[in-house]
Amino acid sequence: xxxxxxxxxxxxxxxxxxxxxxxxxxxxxxxxxxxxxxxxxxxxxxxxxxxxxxxxxxxxxxxxxxxxxxxxxxxxxxxxxxxxxxxxxxxxxxxxxxxxxxxxxxxxxxxxxxxxxxxxxxxxxxxxxxxxxxxxxxxxxxxxxxxxxxxxxxxxxxxxxxxxxxxxxxxxxxxxxxxxxxxxxxxxxxxxxxxxxxxxxxxxxxxxxxxxxxxxxxxxxxxxxxxxxxxxxxxxxxxxxxxxxxxxxxxxxxxxxxxxxxxxxxxxxxxxxxxxxxxxxxxxxxxxxxxxxxxxxxxxxxxxxxxxxxxxxxxxxxxxxxxxxxxxxxxxxxxxxxxxxxxxxxxxxxxxxxxxxxxxxxxxxxxxxxxxxxxxxxxxxxxxxxxxxxxxxxxxxxxxxxxxxxxxxxxxxxxxxxxxxxxxxxxxxxxxxxxxxxxxxxx
Numbered sequence: 001x002x003x004x005x006x007x008x009x010x011x012x013x014x015x016x017x018x019x020x021x022x023x024x025x026x027x028x029x030x031x032x033x034x035x036x037x038x039x040x041x042x043x044x045x046x047x048x049x050x051x052x053x054x055x056x057x058x059x060x061x062x063x064x065x066x067x068x069x070x071x072x073x074x075x076x077x078x079x080x081x082x083x084x085x086x087x088x089x090x091x092x093x094x095x096x097x098x099x100x101x102x103x104x105x106x107x108x109x110x111x112x113x114x115x116x117x118x119x120x121x122x123x124x125x126x127x128x129x130x131x132x133x134x135x136x137x138x139x140x141x142x143x144x145x146x147x148x149x150x151x152x153x154x155x156x157x158x159x160x161x162x163x164x165x166x167x168x169x170x171x172x173x174x175x176x177x178x179x180x181x182x183x184x185x186x187x188x189x190x191x192x193x194x195x196x197x198x199x200x201x202x203x204x205x206x207x208x209x210x211x212x213x214x215x216x217x218x219x220x221x222x223x224x225x226x227x228x229x230x231x232x233x234x235x236x237x238x239x240x241x242x243x244x245x246x247x248x249x250x251x252x253x254x255x256x257x258x259x260x261x262x263x264x265x266x267x268x269x270x271x272x273x274x275x276x277x278x279x280x281x282x283x284x285x286x287x288x289x290x291x292x293x294x295x296x297x298x299x300x301x302x303x304x305x306x307x308x309x310x311x312x313x314x315x316x317x318x319x320x321x322x323x324x325x326x327x328x329x330x331x332x333x334x335x336x337x338x339x340x341x342x343x344x345x346x347x348x349x350x351x352x353x354x355x356x357x358x359x360x361x362x363x364x365x366x367x368x369x370x371x372x373x374x375x376x377x378x379x380x381x382x383x384x385x386x387x388x389x390x391x392x393x394x395x396x397x398x399x400x401x402x403x404x405x406x407x408x409x410x411x412x413x414x415x416x417x418x419x420x421x422x423x424x425x426x427x428x429x430x431x432x433x434x435x436x437x438x439x440x441x442x443x
Contacts, residue, residue: 008257011426012422014426017425018429024348033087033343045303047124048105049305053108074111076338082123101137110146141162148195151198154198166186176209176212190227199230202232205267206234207234207267231284232284236264264281365411401420
């Protein structure tokens with residue numbers, strides 16, 4: 001394992017590929033959405049709406065969010081979402097359009113009032129044609145906004161999964177992560193979710209917080225397990241430019257890496273012993289939890305995103321609106337979005353050639369604990385992954401990241417490989433994507 005020591009384990013969260021920092025303005029000849037979607041399969045689309053509003057900004061957060069919503073901003077934002085929904089649904093055409101999964105994210109969707117959440121669901125159903133009660137619907141929430149009134153709306157409209165960002169049940173650790181919350185507020189929110197009847201509860205926790213120890217990490221895990229959540233996500237703490245924590249004194253990186261790896265392993269083993277299955281580096285599912293069958297495949301099926309921070313995916317182009325982290329920049333982008341009247345064209349994005357499509361399929365499949373069906377990859381791309389990426393896969397094998405006990409039809413990570421997912425994923429980025437990411441100037 002000496003070769004692995006030259007590489008740091010925590011390079012980047014892999015939310016999708018290509019990374020949004022590789023997107024660029026699509027120029028004066030912005031492609032029309034109707035043309036982009038004309039030849040795309042639309043029978044198993046994913047639907048996502050982004051709400052950028054939060055009560056406060058956590059110290060680690062580099063997502064596209066803004067604090068608060070002065071005046072009538074939420075109304076104007078929903079007005080824009082509705083205009084965009086009308087334009088996008090028209091662009092999808094008159095043929096078969098079916099949504100297989102849906103999500104409201106952010107930001108914090110439950111920053112909206114109960115009445116505004118009702119309107120949001122109405123937009124999804126009446127303007128986009130998403131049958132929210134017939135598909136898996138996931139909604140993100142927070143301890144301060146998971147109120148019975150809001151949750152009742154979401155439950156009635158078909159929400160199957162509520163995901164709450166707790167991060168730590170230890171108040172001193174929450175403060176260290178610049179996340180002002182009280183333990184009793186967290187417990188009240190969790191009780192409200194359970195009482196709402198939403199069938200799947202997910203709790204997000206973070207490891208690597210300043211002052212966190214093995215004992216306090218175990219305490220947060222046990223506090224979460226007391227609610228028997230169907231899912232738990234364990235995230236390593238990252239400190240990014242322009243975030244609250246990013247302005248603080250840097251920590252000793254190698255020691256921090258070792259701490260996070262140790263806490264990850266302890267958390268993983270504790271959850272496995274408690275009857276959870278590992279789905280990916282981050283995701284753990286209770287073995288007896290209800291399963292929601294989904295026929296959307298993130299590697300191949302398209303995604304339609306509404307809202308200022310949402311991405312949309314076709315096979316050949318990933319697109320969105322502008323992206324920023326710094327507070328003033330985010331406010332400007334949100335204001336520009338709410339003033340937009342023409343949503344018929346893609347603004348910012350990145351085209352995917354066949355090499356990037358292969359990389360995306362491999363990356364998004366391999367980072368799942370179940371691994372990748374090699375025959376499916378071969379049928380889709382004409383050759384096997386070892387023929388397209390011999391150097392990368394040989395390097396993974398040398399580091400002990402691949403499961404050597406599988407047959408030739410399955411490519412799967414070893415436990416060590418799952419632990420190093422945030423280093424493994426970026427090694428599959430194409431040279432062009434890496435160059436674009438490196439040239440991006442954080443703002």
